[in-house]
Amino acid sequence: MIGFAVIGYGYWGPNLVRNIAELPDARLVSVCDLKMDRLQSVKTRYPSVDITNDFEEVLRDPRVDAVAIATPVFAHFKLAMQAMMAGKHVFVEKPMASNAEEARRMVEEAARRRLVLAVDHTFIHTGAVRKMREIVEEGLGDVYYYDSVRVNLGLFQHDVSVVWDLAVHDLSIMDYVLAEKPVAVSATGMSHVTGEPENIAYLTLFFESKLIAHIHVNWLAPVKVRRTLIGGSKKMIVYDDLEPSEKIKVYDKGITLNGNPQKNGEKVYQMLVGYRTGDMYAPQLDMTEALGRELGQFIRCVENNEQPIADGHAGLRVVRILEAATQSLAQRGRIVELEQARMIA
Amino acid sequence: MIGFAVIGYGYWGPNLVRNIAELPDARLVSVCDLKMDRLQSVKTRYPSVDITNDFEEVLRDPRVDAVAIATPVFAHFKLAMQAMMAGKHVFVEKPMASNAEEARRMVEEAARRRLVLAVDHTFIHTGAVRKMREIVEEGLGDVYYYDSVRVNLGLFQHDVSVVWDLAVHDLSIMDYVLAEKPVAVSATGMSHVTGEPENIAYLTLFFESKLIAHIHVNWLAPVKVRRTLIGGSKKMIVYDDLEPSEKIKVYDKGITLNGNPQKNGEKVYQMLVGYRTGDMYAPQLDMTEALGRELGQFIRCVENNEQPIADGHAGLRVVRILEAATQSLAQRGRIVELEQARMIA
Amino acid sequence: MIGFAVIGYGYWGPNLVRNIAELPDARLVSVCDLKMDRLQSVKTRYPSVDITNDFEEVLRDPRVDAVAIATPVFAHFKLAMQAMMAGKHVFVEKPMASNAEEARRMVEEAARRRLVLAVDHTFIHTGAVRKMREIVEEGLGDVYYYDSVRVNLGLFQHDVSVVWDLAVHDLSIMDYVLAEKPVAVSATGMSHVTGEPENIAYLTLFFESKLIAHIHVNWLAPVKVRRTLIGGSKKMIVYDDLEPSEKIKVYDKGITLNGNPQKNGEKVYQMLVGYRTGDMYAPQLDMTEALGRELGQFIRCVENNEQPIADGHAGLRVVRILEAATQSLAQRGRIVELEQARMIA
Amino acid sequence: MIGFAVIGYGYWGPNLVRNIAELPDARLVSVCDLKMDRLQSVKTRYPSVDITNDFEEVLRDPRVDAVAIATPVFAHFKLAMQAMMAGKHVFVEKPMASNAEEARRMVEEAARRRLVLAVDHTFIHTGAVRKMREIVEEGLGDVYYYDSVRVNLGLFQHDVSVVWDLAVHDLSIMDYVLAEKPVAVSATGMSHVTGEPENIAYLTLFFESKLIAHIHVNWLAPVKVRRTLIGGSKKMIVYDDLEPSEKIKVYDKGITLNGNPQKNGEKVYQMLVGYRTGDMYAPQLDMTEALGRELGQFIRCVENNEQPIADGHAGLRVVRILEAATQSLAQRGRIVELEQARMIA
Missing domain, CATH: 3.30.360.10 (Dihydrodipicolinate Reductase; domain 2)
Incomplete structure (x- = not known):
């Protein structure tokens, strides 16, 4: 059972939330967004899920094994790096980062810490x-x-x-x-x-x-x-x-x-x-x-310490x-x- | 009544022949091609049309007011220049010439001799x-x-x-x-x-x-x-x-x-x-x-000394x-x- | 504000529930179905809505002004007639009834009691x-x-x-x-x-x-x-x-x-x-x-005692x-x- | 080599003429139509083919082995029967006849005289x-x-x-x-x-x-x-x-x-x-x-005394x-x- 936090609840976040909530091997722990009104609709639909606008809080939460990042692109790098430094596996929206240098550093960080870094190349x-x-x-x-x-x-x-x-x-x-x-x-x-x-x-x-x-x-x-x-x-x-x-x-x-x-x-x-x-x-x-299948695969990678199909290298090549x-x-x-x-x- | 010779009876030439033969203001005088077997089929269908593989003969023929050139591209320039020097109006397949320099000289020749030079931009x-x-x-x-x-x-x-x-x-x-x-x-x-x-x-x-x-x-x-x-x-x-x-x-x-x-x-x-x-x-x-309409327009340009819609300048721009x-x-x-x-x- | 009960929560019922829940002039009071497991999912999503498998209970509920019937066709007549006898307006799935005689009696009952009877001709x-x-x-x-x-x-x-x-x-x-x-x-x-x-x-x-x-x-x-x-x-x-x-x-x-x-x-x-x-x-x-628009129109008919576009007569003609x-x-x-x-x- | 006469040169006749003229095993002997102006265009295109508006003349012509009938439907029966009585094989447009009784008699006549009777079910x-x-x-x-x-x-x-x-x-x-x-x-x-x-x-x-x-x-x-x-x-x-x-x-x-x-x-x-x-x-x-293939098959049936795929029975079933x-x-x-x-x- 892998604990998830979803970061960013705008256009794509709700799809992540819905799919994670339905996966038998995942537990949706919390959803983090800067806008409280968006989070309120999460609470209504999923009363047992925590909502927060404090990313640090997510990072400190030991129930969270992995974060799924669905913010605007410019924030991917910083959030993913912080998450990995806190020992969390990362599932990040595409494009993986704002530039190749950021993407390269994310790949290195994941390798160094032996964390799973997956990019959401949904198609x-x-x-x-x-x-x-x-x-x-x-x-x-x-x-x-x-x-x-x-x-x-x-x-x-x-x-x-x-x-x-x-x-x-x-x-x-x-x-x-x-x-x-x-x-x-x-x-x-x-x-x-x-x-x-x-x-x-x-x-x-x-x-x-x-x-x-x-x-x-x-x-x-x-x-x-x-x-x-x-x-x-x-x-x-x-x-x-x-x-x-x-x-x-x-x-x-x-x-x-x-x-x-x-x-x-x-x-x-x-x-x-x-x-x-x-x-x-x-x-x-x-x-x-596709997204449910992809998240299921991410979970198996975390559990078995394997590389996902769309790993950081794939994300970097695209960026x-x-x-x-x-x-x-x-x-x-x-x-x-x-x-x-x-x-x- | 404008007299036409069609030069080249390969892929497109038959379309020119058929359309010219049907136009009330045109007379199809002759068809010229290097291959006699192709010409034979013209004779069968249009017994009154002359067939020849001698382009010079076409140029000397006073019944021919205009030539329609449907040969491979590399021959357009030479044939069109010869025709204009012999005082014939020219209707040439696209692309007008093999390069811009040739096309430019064709435009100049037509202007100098006040001949109609049209490019067959059929579409x-x-x-x-x-x-x-x-x-x-x-x-x-x-x-x-x-x-x-x-x-x-x-x-x-x-x-x-x-x-x-x-x-x-x-x-x-x-x-x-x-x-x-x-x-x-x-x-x-x-x-x-x-x-x-x-x-x-x-x-x-x-x-x-x-x-x-x-x-x-x-x-x-x-x-x-x-x-x-x-x-x-x-x-x-x-x-x-x-x-x-x-x-x-x-x-x-x-x-x-x-x-x-x-x-x-x-x-x-x-x-x-x-x-x-x-x-x-x-x-x-x-x-x-389109082709019948286009040839009719070419005839009116010859008769009234007007510029066709797809004139040498248009042909040159494309080339x-x-x-x-x-x-x-x-x-x-x-x-x-x-x-x-x-x-x- | 019109109070609704939805009767039948199989294929189409969830669409009725979702649309009624979103309409500003409607209150979803209860959902009735014979299968408790289906109803459970209503309760999870809409905690304030009553669930029941007792249709009589719905009929006795003074908060219910109208019932929306989405059961198999054979049950439409009996449920609609009972509802109208209890003074409820009726919104019934198509086809309106199992035969023309049933449909005709439904039309007569609605006319006699001056109730709105609408058939869900969604298209x-x-x-x-x-x-x-x-x-x-x-x-x-x-x-x-x-x-x-x-x-x-x-x-x-x-x-x-x-x-x-x-x-x-x-x-x-x-x-x-x-x-x-x-x-x-x-x-x-x-x-x-x-x-x-x-x-x-x-x-x-x-x-x-x-x-x-x-x-x-x-x-x-x-x-x-x-x-x-x-x-x-x-x-x-x-x-x-x-x-x-x-x-x-x-x-x-x-x-x-x-x-x-x-x-x-x-x-x-x-x-x-x-x-x-x-x-x-x-x-x-x-x-x-379409369904939201249609339910909104039904509510206005109930409020203003008007005939809906797809009234019982339309339903009868189709049956x-x-x-x-x-x-x-x-x-x-x-x-x-x-x-x-x-x-x- | 089978000699053909085409009867009727309206909408479909020209297709028959063109295909028969191109078949190696067929000789187009004559074209018969009541309107002389239509026939004139046959003569221009096929100078060696006879043109006539006298069907009797076609029947008497020993060079004609088969007639292809492309007249209005009402005339199919009479023309086909006359042709078969004169010993000609028949290729007739669809529908084969104006009614089933006519079609039945055509089938019988062909069987009695051992002639090929084919219906032009082109598709x-x-x-x-x-x-x-x-x-x-x-x-x-x-x-x-x-x-x-x-x-x-x-x-x-x-x-x-x-x-x-x-x-x-x-x-x-x-x-x-x-x-x-x-x-x-x-x-x-x-x-x-x-x-x-x-x-x-x-x-x-x-x-x-x-x-x-x-x-x-x-x-x-x-x-x-x-x-x-x-x-x-x-x-x-x-x-x-x-x-x-x-x-x-x-x-x-x-x-x-x-x-x-x-x-x-x-x-x-x-x-x-x-x-x-x-x-x-x-x-x-x-x-x-399709038509060329079909006519080629008809010729082989005449030569080998075989039944065509769309024979008189098929034509009768459709009528x-x-x-x-x-x-x-x-x-x-x-x-x-x-x-x-x-x-x-």
């Missing part, structure tokens, strides 16, 4: 993304590209750009699904409100192989799109998260490169590149709520890309290398 | 694109972004990249629909067949205003997508060319920026950015075949971007300025 | 259906047909057929949207599980005018469809309840009948029937939760059609007249 | 429908229902109702795909133009087993729908002819009936009916033009249902038995 615990990883591993062949679009008429945020708000989802999914990690990023975008961060952005990620990834995020689109294409040498995947049931479609389509890639003229070339179209199938997906993309954005697409991040990871 | 003559321009002009407000996706499992070409093959459509549509012209381009992409041009590419176009444009083209996608989003301060457009009837949807959605854009804290900011969602409508579109994008592609997204192109245009 | 309180009625009234012209499909892989019920389970939704929507009421019904269908009620059914409804309605319901479909087409002489509507935002589309399409409908030969006839296609638009819809359809089903589509129902209504 | 030669039949045979289990919708804003015809114009497609597909044949039909519908045939209709077909079929046809719909659902005990199919590539989707979904179907109470019943949802797949389809549906339509859904048709077939 990678959905049935759709898990199935996608399985297909990529088993049947896609060489991965040629990863292309994702995540746009809608969304709330403009003024502390982070659309990259930190939306692309973080795609980056965490991609980090989980693809074995290879990116080495450089080129990002472009625009802010349409003077003085505010970018509300539209395009990221291209380069890899050592011929794999290329691209992410399009936009808070100002008239239609909602959540669609990822993954092209491989053997199969191709379309992942449409707005489809109610067939979220993943696998196409037996592609090109076939036969024989010698040298080219002696038009005719020879046309023999070398062939086109293949076959069946499509949509595998049945596990529809379990490193967000940071590099932000740098590239400011210079209209200038390439930014990611090698240092790779050294750490 | 801008469709009911959908004409309606889109009308909406952008009349009701979109400030244009924030132009985002286009044109992907499918397409024929890999080995003389030009996917940018010259597919993005040329989006660039010609954008040139027609938007009043403002781009000033710089950043392009990324990848070739997945060794020694061959890029089969996937992403172009970002910058403008002097806050407008940003992005084009995604891909020959290796499992699904076919032909979709453009245009976001404005007053309305937003979705143009889906695969929709059988409702290709254009206009959304009364967006953000509203009220009062003073300065920010004094969270609350003030949230008052300043508002969200608006209203009705959507899909206007009825003219379904006339200049293709050229710049190719340069940027080779340097993983390095920004390439387009100012010189603007000076000419 | 008619959605923004989509209200908008649809508005369009039908204002702009559709003569209504030619109403065609609805409601199919999916649904739970097989063994006390009622798919007609009573699913078609009841379409019949209640149609009753609200169309001014004219049906006069006869022909229904066909099939049960694929021996000894069980029909799991697939087709209803055709005839009217005095040329209007025709058809409803297709199926518990055994591989895909979910919720789509209604309404054809009028001036406009046509597509209502797709699975669309996240554009649920209602209005098409300016149809035929135009010009001049004298007499026919003197092929040519004359072709002049008389014309085809019209114009714009489509999707009006913005009110997204308020009368369900009953007639069931008769027709048993005779492979034999027409069953609805005139008596009209006399009562 | 059954498409890759989609052939695949569907294959799946039904091999993997669907017991077939529970066949449900088809074929609606759009279509040309109102004044000699035949929407049943003879559109439902004929569904009936011919169903006749090919399902092994079992219907025994009774109930049809409802409406004409919205005074004095004209029905423009909207609903057909329910009953079988000896628990299979039920339903067809919805409508000339006055705002959207185009071409969708068929087939539900079986093991799989279910969705056939959407408007999908560009994935026209057939096979769902591993359904109910499972376990053990003894007797019912001893709620709990026992719920154990007996289970629900199953698994993968979906969309098989690759042969995209060959018999159309006739019965028309009778039922006139009586608002009264069931009409099809037993006599079965006796002949």
